[in-house]
Amino acid sequence: MDAGALMVILKNSLMAMVPIVLTSVGAAWSERAGVVSIGYEGILLASAFFGAIFAEITGHASIGLLGGLFVGALFGMLHGFLTVYLKGDHVIPGIGINLLAAGLVPFGIIAYWGTAGQHQLPFTLWHLKTRYGEFSPMILVTIAISIITWWVLFRTPLGLRVRAVGENPEAADALGINVEKYRFWSTVYGHALAGLGGAYMSVDWLGMVHKTMSGGRGFIALANMVFSNWNPLVSLIGGWLFGFFDALATWLAPKHLVPEQFIYMLPYIMTIIIVAGIIGKARPPKWSGKPYKRE
Amino acid sequence: MKSSKGQKVSEVLSKINVKAFVESVLAILIGFLIGAIILLAFGYDPVDAYVALFKGGLASTDNIAVTLHYSTPLMLTALTFAIGARTGIFNIGAESSFYFGAIAAIAFTNIWGNLWFGLLMGMVLGALWALPAALLKVYRGVHEVISTIMLNWIGWYFVLWLIVGPYANPKNPIKTIKVPPSARLPLIGNTVLSWGFIIAVIASVSIYFILWHTTLGFSMRASGYNEKAARYGGINPKMAVLWSFLIGGMMSGLGGAMKIMGDYPGYAISQGGANIYGFGFDGIGVSLVGRNHPLGIILSAIFFGMLKAGTSSMQQTGVPLEIVRVIQGVIIITVAIPSLYDLIKKALGRGAA
Numbered sequence: 001m002d003a004g005a006l007m008v009i010l011k012n013s014l015m016a017m018v019p020i021v022l023t024s025v026g027a028a029w030s031e032r033a034g035v036v037s038i039g040y041e042g043i044l045l046a047s048a049f050f051g052a053i054f055a056e057i058t059g060h061a062s063i064g065l066l067g068g069l070f071v072g073a074l075f076g077m078l079h080g081f082l083t084v085y086l087k088g089d090h091v092i093p094g095i096g097i098n099l100l101a102a103g104l105v106p107f108g109i110i111a112y113w114g115t116a117g118q119h120q121l122p123f124t125l126w127h128l129k130t131r132y133g134e135f136s137p138m139i140l141v142t143i144a145i146s147i148i149t150w151w152v153l154f155r156t157p158l159g160l161r162v163r164a165v166g167e168n169p170e171a172a173d174a175l176g177i178n179v180e181k182y183r184f185w186s187t188v189y190g191h192a193l194a195g196l197g198g199a200y201m202s203v204d205w206l207g208m209v210h211k212t213m214s215g216g217r218g219f220i221a222l223a224n225m226v227f228s229n230w231n232p233l234v235s236l237i238g239g240w241l242f243g244f245f246d247a248l249a250t251w252l253a254p255k256h257l258v259p260e261q262f263i264y265m266l267p268y269i270m271t272i273i274i275v276a277g278i279i280g281k282a283r284p285p286k287w288s289g290k291p292y293k294r295e
Numbered sequence: 296m297k298s299s300k301g302q303k304v305s306e307v308l309s310k311i312n313v314k315a316f317v318e319s320v321l322a323i324l325i326g327f328l329i330g331a332i333i334l335l336a337f338g339y340d341p342v343d344a345y346v347a348l349f350k351g352g353l354a355s356t357d358n359i360a361v362t363l364h365y366s367t368p369l370m371l372t373a374l375t376f377a378i379g380a381r382t383g384i385f386n387i388g389a390e391s392s393f394y395f396g397a398i399a400a401i402a403f404t405n406i407w408g409n410l411w412f413g414l415l416m417g418m419v420l421g422a423l424w425a426l427p428a429a430l431l432k433v434y435r436g437v438h439e440v441i442s443t444i445m446l447n448w449i450g451w452y453f454v455l456w457l458i459v460g461p462y463a464n465p466k467n468p469i470k471t472i473k474v475p476p477s478a479r480l481p482l483i484g485n486t487v488l489s490w491g492f493i494i495a496v497i498a499s500v501s502i503y504f505i506l507w508h509t510t511l512g513f514s515m516r517a518s519g520y521n522e523k524a525a526r527y528g529g530i531n532p533k534m535a536v537l538w539s540f541l542i543g544g545m546m547s548g549l550g551g552a553m554k555i556m557g558d559y560p561g562y563a564i565s566q567g568g569a570n571i572y573g574f575g576f577d578g579i580g581v582s583l584v585g586r587n588h589p590l591g592i593i594l595s596a597i598f599f600g601m602l603k604a605g606t607s608s609m610q611q612t613g614v615p616l617e618i619v620r621v622i623q624g625v626i627i628i629t630v631a632i633p634s635l636y637d638l639i640k641k642a643l644g645r646g647a648a
Contacts, residue, residue, distance in 0.1 A: 103620025
């Protein structure tokens with residue numbers, strides 16, 4: 001492996017980290033507030049699709065990103081309503097959202113563009129072109145969002161209240177914090193970030209919509225969230241690590257050293273190994289996944 | 296005292312959970328309603344589409360046979376999820392255990408062309424593939440949703456490699472080698488339906504019996520309902536989780552094996568795994584609509600089998616078949632609404648007043 005190839009892999013790992021980091025950061029915030037969701041996989045896929053539509057209608061890739069953010073927020077409202085206000089199960093809606101997206105996106109690709117399975121976008125977001133390839137400004141945005149989210153969550157009164165409703169909602173309630181309101185909007189924020197990550201995949205990174213383009217990233221992001229101990233700043237590093245395996249697999253696959261199927265397994269095997277190795281120390285927020293009912 | 300027969304009937308009736316049944320039917324209706332709205336939004340005719348869908352699933356004996364044929368694997372993958380849910384875990388791993396059951400049917404019946412040997416090895420491989428997630432959960436505390444999803448992807452690529460590599464058919468590049476005739480599931484009458492359907496129903500009843508009428512089943516349900524209380528009662532929740540994964544993996548493995556061994560007329564896995572993909576994911580919906588109850592799953596699997604059987608005739612009206620998956624997704628989200636029955640009752644009461 002020469003230096004040029006290494007640079008390309010490193011560059012690709014930065015591009016690949018964006019959806020995983022954004023989703024992990026959003027999921028970490030949402031779980032810190034006590035709401036678990038496994039629907040991020042479906043949200044990545046759905047917002048990749050809707051983000052592309054927003055971008056094509058307006059002619060601006062950046063509007064596509066905002067559209068993805070908006071679609072993610074809508075799903076977050078649905079999940080928040082079911083789990084926070086109706087006190088429903090936290091996992092089942094996510095299963096439904098994932099299935100819904102897995103059907104809606106291939107259906108929509110045929111119904112909207114008339115092509116089966118995938119659609120190529122005519123344009124993508126502006127990229128910085130270097131000799132090692134193109135860099136998206138979204139890399140910087142992702143880093144900024146991680147740092148700001150971490151800072152708000154751990155250094156401001158708002159973040160303290162969010163963590164309080166996830167850690168000890170009874171005490172938070174006694175202090176006059178509106179537990180349901182904080183949980184609901186935390187869920188919306190978490191899902192909106194995943195939506196941004198999904199739209200990034202279509203209108204920025206890959207320049208296309210494909211019916212299986214989320215490729216397990218929603219779940220890899222959840223694994224990364226656990227790995228990073230629900231800390232957005234560590235999620236950034238973990239997400240880059242997962243992006244690196246993604247980029248490495250893409251680089252290795254056409255070389256036919258071993259059958260390509262084994263190369264494609266790499267990110268998923270690494271995810272299991274990393275989560276299995278780390279999880280003894282990780283501790284989820286105490287009331288995560290449990291509905292809070294006032295006595 | 297009245298006759299014991301009458302008493303028994305009322306006892307059975309009282310066991311049927313009317314509320315759960317109504318909620319599942321409501322969820323299905325809402326799923327179809329939102330599906331219709333989406334069809335309208337994209338310029339399709341929902342009435343035509345749904346009529347074709349139901350006709351395709353029910354119009355003739357042959358169509359009903361196809362419906363039951365499709366319900367067979369769904370019943371078994373749904374059992375995997377239900378056994379997990381009753382033990383308090385979200386086992387999403389049915390999908391990849393199903394792949395391994397299918398590949399086991401190909402691999403082992405070509406060593407010894409015996410029907411029961413093929414089914415048994417399907418169950419063994421399905422259970423073995425579920426084991427890593429069980430061990431990671433019990434010994435490392437890894438959440439089963441993450442581990443089973445990752446295992447699904449790893450299993451998918453591994454089986455894809457087996458399909459194009461060791462088990463590719465040299466005479467027919469788009470398929471694997473076939474299950475030998477001696478190990479194929481016999482067909483019922485002149486239809487595509489095999490005895491696999493009967494085996495799946497027997498499996499559902501057996502799982503019901505295990506969960507509700509054995510000590511093992513009791514300890515599984517107890518640790519799922521309240522782990523702490525179960526431990527006080529002398530139950531080892533770790534063993535319950537382990538058994539839940541193993542029995543669950545067995546069911547999906549059996550489903551995968553029967554899918555291929557009863558797959559008239561091909562009896563092989565298609566290239567790219569097209570005819571073994573998606574049954575585990577659909578099984579989750581089947582289980583949730585069947586209220587994670589083995590007997591409810593029999594009904595719900597037949598319903599979802601009908602949806603699958605009807606898609607090809609619906610596609611002829613020009614509607615993309617994926618709309619069925621959209622409907623399934625909406626059904627699951629609706630099932631997740633707690634006490635839907637009470638909510639609707641309250642809303643109706645308010646409307647009447």
